[in-house]
Amino acid sequence: MEFVDSHSHLFSEEFDSDREASINRALDLSVKTILLPNIDVDTIIRLKDFSSLAPENCLPMMGLHPCSVSADYKEHLSIIEAELYSDYKYYGVGEIGLDFYWDKTFAEEQKNAFLQQCTWAAELDLGVSVHTRSATYEAISALKSMKQKPRGVFHCFSGSIEEAIEIIKLGFKLGIGGVLTYKNSNLPEVLKQLSLDDIVLETDSPYLPPVPHRGKRNESSYIPLIAEKLSDVFCVSVETIANKTTANAREVFRF
Numbered sequence: 001m002e003f004v005d006s007h008s009h010l011f012s013e014e015f016d017s018d019r020e021a022s023i024n025r026a027l028d029l030s031v032k033t034i035l036l037p038n039i040d041v042d043t044i045i046r047l048k049d050f051s052s053l054a055p056e057n058c059l060p061m062m063g064l065h066p067c068s069v070s071a072d073y074k075e076h077l078s079i080i081e082a083e084l085y086s087d088y089k090y091y092g093v094g095e096i097g098l099d100f101y102w103d104k105t106f107a108e109e110q111k112n113a114f115l116q117q118c119t120w121a122a123e124l125d126l127g128v129s130v131h132t133r134s135a136t137y138e139a140i141s142a143l144k145s146m147k148q149k150p151r152g153v154f155h156c157f158s159g160s161i162e163e164a165i166e167i168i169k170l171g172f173k174l175g176i177g178g179v180l181t182y183k184n185s186n187l188p189e190v191l192k193q194l195s196l197d198d199i200v201l202e203t204d205s206p207y208l209p210p211v212p213h214r215g216k217r218n219e220s221s222y223i224p225l226i227a228e229k230l231s232d233v234f235c236v237s238v239e240t241i242a243n244k245t246t247a248n249a250r251e252v253f254r255f
């Protein structure tokens with residue numbers, strides 16, 4: 001049995017004091033693959049350094065996060081493009097998307113950056129890791145507008161059944177993390193109406209830890225806690241959850 005954490009920022013500063021240990025804790029609990037989405041042009045060296053600690057297990061992605069899109073985004077995108085088209089092996093394009101929650105100043109720029117990076121993903125035959133906040137329908141319609149869409153995951157999904165159905169119709173999967181374990185979450189009700197074929201596991205470390213770690217730092221070794229909750233929701237064994245979600249993640253990110 002093995003798990004995949006399809007979205008983890010284990011390379012971030014929060015883990016500087018225990019980088020190797022955080023990987024080993026995940027490996028000890030059968031979390032064998034950790035996909036690492038980049039944030040911005042300043043995190044690239046950190047991302048590569050971290051991945052080199054365990055290149056078989058820690059798989060980097062490359063992208064510009066929507067919250068890092070500002071007036072000079074085109075310069076930043078050209079650095080992302082150079083990375084993606086270099087010889088360095090990236091396993092996906094991420095994290096990319098639209099975030100209108102705090103600030104819509106650069107909404108147009110965010111949309112341009114998102115579509116550009118999706119185009120590269122389609123061209124390079126890479127999966128995308130999509131972040132949306134207060135912009136899920138905008139991201140769905142941006143993808144619908146593309147002639148050649150990439151495959152991918154809507155990471156940290158916590159939306160409605162209607163949104164889930166639209167995402168699945170695009171051929172995308174839902175990234176499910178710690179939010180599933182929260183008492184007030186409507187995710188169990190939504191997921192019950194869907195198929196396990198459309199779900200991948202993720203932590204989004206260091207954010208959004210599952211119960212009983214709420215309020216603390218999240219890490220990839222908490223994946224089994226999310227899998228356990230998902231096994232309750234679907235009334236199947238944890239092993240079935242592990243097998244299915246691992247196969248789904250492989251289908252998207254081809255590792």
Ligand SMILES: [Zn+2]
Pocket residue numbers: 007009037095131204
């Ligand atoms: Zn993230």
